[in-house]
Amino acid sequence: MYDLKIINGTVLNFETNKGENCNIGIKEGVISCIGACPESAKKEIDAEGKIVSPGFIDIHMHEEVLDYAKAHDSYDISNSMVLMGVTTCVAGNCGNNRQSLEDFIGFIQKYGAPVNYLSFIGHNYLRNEVGSADRYKKSSKPQISQMQKIVIDSLSRGAVGISFGLEYSPGVDLEEVLSLCNVVEDKNLLLSAHYRKDAKHAIDSLNELVDISKLSGFPMQISHLGSCSAYGQMKEALELIQNAITQGHDISADCYPYDAFSTYIGSAVFDEGCFELWNKSYDSILLTEAPYKGIRCNQELFYKVREEHPNLLAVAFVMNENEVVEALKSPFVMVASDGLFRDGQGHPRAAGSFPRVLGKLVREDQELSLIAAIKKMTIMPAKRLGLNSKGVIKEGYDADIVIFDPLTIIDTATYEAPKNTPIGIDYVIINGTIAVENNSIVNGTIGMYIPSRL
Structure with a gap:
C-alpha cells in the first residue's frame, strides 16, 4: 500500500520534455511508482487537469532569525516559501547568515521546518564574528585566520559552500576572498557571490566573479543577475558569462522576476x-x-x-523589467527569490517569485515554455547543489512535489502586502508528506536540514 497516491495528473518528463498523464505512488517519502500504480493508498489525490511538478528549489533566499523562545513562530520567510511551491531552499546567501550555522541546524533538527534547508557560510557574517566590522576596510591577517577556521568548521557541518557579499563590504579585496577559498582542500564546494557594484560597473563586477572562480578552482553561482545588470548591460553580461562557460569555467546565475531589489x-x-x-x-x-x-x-x-x-x-525600483526577463530566459540562469522578510515585511518576491514566473512569464507573456521554466526551478538547482535525489519526478527520488493549475497559478503578493499567498497551488508535498493543501499550510514541520552532498 502506498502512503500517498496522485492520480490523473500531468507529470513532467524532463527527458522527453513533455507532460504525461499518469499516476504516482509514494512510500516512505520516496516516489516508488510512476505509471498505472495499481496499489491502493492511505490517501489519494486526484490531480486531473493539474501539473505534477518536482518541488521548486530556491537556490537563493535569506533565512529567518530563529528564536528558541518562539519555536515554530520563528518561521516567517519559509512559510511563504512553501506556500509558493518551494520544498528546498538555500540560506546564508550574499555573505550573510542570520545566526551561526550550528544554531541554525540545531533549531531545525529540534523543531523541523516548513521546507528543507541547505546553507552557505557567509563572508560578511564571518567578518562580523571576528571583529572586522568596518565594511570599507580589508580584514587583518589574524582576522582572516580566524575566519578560515570557521569556514572549515562550517563545511564539516555540511555547509554547501561560501557566499560573498562584495557590495556590502567594499573594503574586501581579491586576496581576502581567495584566502577563504584556498583553505579548503576538497574542491567539492560551491561559491555564491553578490557582485561588487551594479549598473555601469556590472561588467567589471562579473569579470571579478569569473576570476574568483578561475583562481580558486571552485564553481561560481552569480547571485540575482537582474539587480546587477538590468540597467542596460544585460546583453553584454549574458555574453560574458556564456563565454566563460564556453571556455570551460563552471559559472551559472540566478534571477528573480521583478524590476526592484530590496535590502537594508x-x-x-x-x-x-x-x-x-x-x-x-x-x-x-x-x-x-x-x-x-x-x-x-x-x-x-x-x-x-x-x-x-x-x-x-x-x-x-531601479531595474529594467525587459532585461530581467532576458536574464530569466538565458539557459544558465535559474529562478530564485532572493526573498527576505522581517516580521512579514519586505519585498513580494519572497512570496511570489515562482508562481509569478509560471503565471506571468509563461502563461500570460509566453516568454518561456512551461517545461523550460520548471527546469529552472527544479532540476537545474538540484544539479547545482548536488541534490541527486531531488528536482525530478522519477522512481527512487524524494517525493518533493508541487501540484498546480497551469491555467490559474499566479502571485498575489504586492509591495503593499508582500506576504499575500499565491493562487493555483493545490498541494505541496515534502518528503512524501502533505505540507500545503489548497493554498494553506497543514504541516509546517516536515522540512529538515540537508548537509551538502557536493
Missing part, C-alpha cells in the same frame, strides 16, 4: 552616488517597515532613515 537602507548599496548610477531619484526608494511603511523617500527622508533606521528594509 543603511547598507553600502545606498552610498553616495547610487542615484546617479541608476539614473533615478530619491522617490524610487520605497520604505517597507514602521515607522515609514509604504512611504516613498524624498531627499530629506532618505538621509534621515539612513542615519536613524539603517536596518530598515527598503525596495528600490
Whole structure:
C-alpha cells in the first residue's frame, strides 16, 4: 500500500520534455511508482487537469532569525516559501547568515521546518564574528585566520559552500576572498557571490566573479543577475558569462522576476552616488517597515532613515523589467527569490517569485515554455547543489512535489502586502508528506536540514 497516491495528473518528463498523464505512488517519502500504480493508498489525490511538478528549489533566499523562545513562530520567510511551491531552499546567501550555522541546524533538527534547508557560510557574517566590522576596510591577517577556521568548521557541518557579499563590504579585496577559498582542500564546494557594484560597473563586477572562480578552482553561482545588470548591460553580461562557460569555467546565475531589489537602507548599496548610477531619484526608494511603511523617500527622508533606521528594509525600483526577463530566459540562469522578510515585511518576491514566473512569464507573456521554466526551478538547482535525489519526478527520488493549475497559478503578493499567498497551488508535498493543501499550510514541520552532498 502506498502512503500517498496522485492520480490523473500531468507529470513532467524532463527527458522527453513533455507532460504525461499518469499516476504516482509514494512510500516512505520516496516516489516508488510512476505509471498505472495499481496499489491502493492511505490517501489519494486526484490531480486531473493539474501539473505534477518536482518541488521548486530556491537556490537563493535569506533565512529567518530563529528564536528558541518562539519555536515554530520563528518561521516567517519559509512559510511563504512553501506556500509558493518551494520544498528546498538555500540560506546564508550574499555573505550573510542570520545566526551561526550550528544554531541554525540545531533549531531545525529540534523543531523541523516548513521546507528543507541547505546553507552557505557567509563572508560578511564571518567578518562580523571576528571583529572586522568596518565594511570599507580589508580584514587583518589574524582576522582572516580566524575566519578560515570557521569556514572549515562550517563545511564539516555540511555547509554547501561560501557566499560573498562584495557590495556590502567594499573594503574586501581579491586576496581576502581567495584566502577563504584556498583553505579548503576538497574542491567539492560551491561559491555564491553578490557582485561588487551594479549598473555601469556590472561588467567589471562579473569579470571579478569569473576570476574568483578561475583562481580558486571552485564553481561560481552569480547571485540575482537582474539587480546587477538590468540597467542596460544585460546583453553584454549574458555574453560574458556564456563565454566563460564556453571556455570551460563552471559559472551559472540566478534571477528573480521583478524590476526592484530590496535590502537594508543603511547598507553600502545606498552610498553616495547610487542615484546617479541608476539614473533615478530619491522617490524610487520605497520604505517597507514602521515607522515609514509604504512611504516613498524624498531627499530629506532618505538621509534621515539612513542615519536613524539603517536596518530598515527598503525596495528600490531601479531595474529594467525587459532585461530581467532576458536574464530569466538565458539557459544558465535559474529562478530564485532572493526573498527576505522581517516580521512579514519586505519585498513580494519572497512570496511570489515562482508562481509569478509560471503565471506571468509563461502563461500570460509566453516568454518561456512551461517545461523550460520548471527546469529552472527544479532540476537545474538540484544539479547545482548536488541534490541527486531531488528536482525530478522519477522512481527512487524524494517525493518533493508541487501540484498546480497551469491555467490559474499566479502571485498575489504586492509591495503593499508582500506576504499575500499565491493562487493555483493545490498541494505541496515534502518528503512524501502533505505540507500545503489548497493554498494553506497543514504541516509546517516536515522540512529538515540537508548537509551538502557536493
